[in-house]
Amino acid sequence: MSGQDPSLRELLSRAVPGSGEDLAGRVDLVGAGPGDPGLLTLHAVAALQRAEVVLHDRLIPQEVLDLAKPDAERVYVGKARARHHYKQEELNALMVARAREGHYVVRLKGGDPFVFGRGGEEAEALAAEGIPVRIIPGITAAGGCAAYAGIPLTHRDHAYRCQFVTAHRRNGGTELDWAALVQPQQTVVVYMGLHGLDKVCTEMVEAGAPSAMPAALVERGTLAAQRVVTGTLGDLPGRVAGLEIQSPALLIVGEVVRLRQAAGCEPVAGEGEADAGA
Ligand SMILES: C[S@@+](CC[C@H](N)C(=O)[O-])C[C@H]1O[C@@H](n2cnc3c(N)ncnc32)[C@H](O)[C@@H]1O
Structure with a gap:
């Protein structure tokens, strides 16, 4: 994001995750909002920019996924009705595995992770495996x-x-x-x-x-x-x-x-x- 307004750059540098933070082996559950990329939070943008692995839902627009580094691994883990691509246990296992490999994992979810988004279950599963996890809220x-x-x-x-x-x-x-x-x-x-x-x-x-x-x-x-x-x-x-x-x-x-x-x-x-x- 070169050529960015300095005050916006400053806000982004103070966002979670912080620019000096060691993110290896952590998972952040990030809310992407309901669709319009303008509804992303600065924390969500900062998390995406630093993510090494992005595990995302179905309704995340391409422009939002494009905020991640070109070499970030992007995995669609969403569920279409009656056509589950990933079972919840498989997804949990994937988050744990990527974090254990030392990656910073962003689990990008539509809306807010804690509103009908299984964020609670995913946070529990990560915590049970000793993986540090944070919740970045989104607009519902x-x-x-x-x-x-x-x-x-x-x-x-x-x-x-x-x-x-x-x-x-x-x-x-x-x-x-x-x-x-x-x-x-x-x-x-x-x-x-x-x-x-x-x-x-x-x-x-x-x-x-x-x-x-x-x-x-x-x-x-x-x-x-x-x-x-x-x-x-x-x-x-x-x-x-x-x-x-x-x-x-x-x-x-x-x-x-x-x-x-x-x-x-x-x-x-x-x-x-x-x-x-x-
Ligand atoms: C699994 S829930 C996820 C809710 C999300 N975590 C939130 O905070 O809003 C998915 C449901 O949210 C609603 N939803 C999500 N995005 C929407 C949108 N852009 N327009 C209308 N409904 C939406 C629909 O009812 C959809 O079936």
Whole structure:
């Protein structure tokens, strides 16, 4: 990064990992944010620039991987739905092996490593093998998608609470605490809910949410291809049908969705957005 603004260079030199730090044999679990490279933290950039091995998820853009040194080993360890490239145990073993070889390993994860990202499990596995591990947080999909879609997750008049839930449980189940999800004055963000969208919307209505409750599906949030489909619990599945929405997608449910236009927020990523909603 020659020719860089000196104050930016200075900030990067003070980022974690520090420029004088001995990184041999350590693993950092680094959050890459939800997609837009502009959402990387300086710590994440510094870690990538110094990495000797980068083990990355599916949704990490090439420009982000290009921040690593040309000779850094890059391994795609992501998981497409129902098509696991690496089992979790294999990935853990690979991190341990590369660290034991004396490399500085960056495990680059979408969003934040500790939010539905198995970061806790990976940190436990590394610690159990005596490998030093640090967590570099990232912007969550919830934060990034909501901001780029112009939906405030909380609002003093509409939501004093926000719940993040996953529709995909370890055992493959999709049972959630529906009664907790339909409390008034809250926002619910459902991760990994694309394939269970129908079920989530139906169960929420059956548990007592108004079928007119606003809901939005954000596809490929923060990326140029972002699409936002808005509707209600009652009609969102029908609106989404036929649009060939791709993963990753995030469901946001709550009165705050109505504020999307009212808040007048412009999407940062802009051009690719096709608002398919009402
Ligand atoms: C395994 S979780 C990872 C979550 C991540 N660690 C975080 O902090 O946001 C993957 C799910 O996050 C959501 N997601 C991640 N990136 C997204 C994006 N750019 N747009 C929409 N949803 C996204 C989707 O629900 C996807 O199925």
